[in-house]
Amino acid sequence: MIVYDLACRPAGHVFEGWFGSAADYDGQRARGLLSCPICGAADVAKAPMAPRLSGTDTTPAFRPEVAKAMLAGLARAQAEVLKRSDDVGDRFAREARAIHDGDSPDRAIHGSATPSEVRSLSEDGIAVMPLPLPVRPPGTDN
């Protein structure tokens, strides 16, 4: 398996494509089987290679242990962030607005919000960020 960074030409969306071999990529491209997952454009080419973090490895290969380690790192990082922020539950939208308006102490918070609450916050210039991983309510582990 090899993975290429691909980009659609109309919009420049970059995404990863997985192929059995370099010839497999050439074949799929020649037959017009490649398309951008974001906008659907079929005009796709290899993106300029970004520097890889993995040292001397010139053929990007999928290594499950790397993906697993990244996910574990992400989970740890998220746990750290959550530990240092207040869980305001479903009062998230109200609390985020109160902090923004200066009615509540400035601090990091997390909680849940409906899509329309998130939309209304961002319309008012209040930055909210979805968590990378789902949060399990306390007590539901295992």
Ligand SMILES: [Zn+2]
């Ligand atoms: Zn695209």
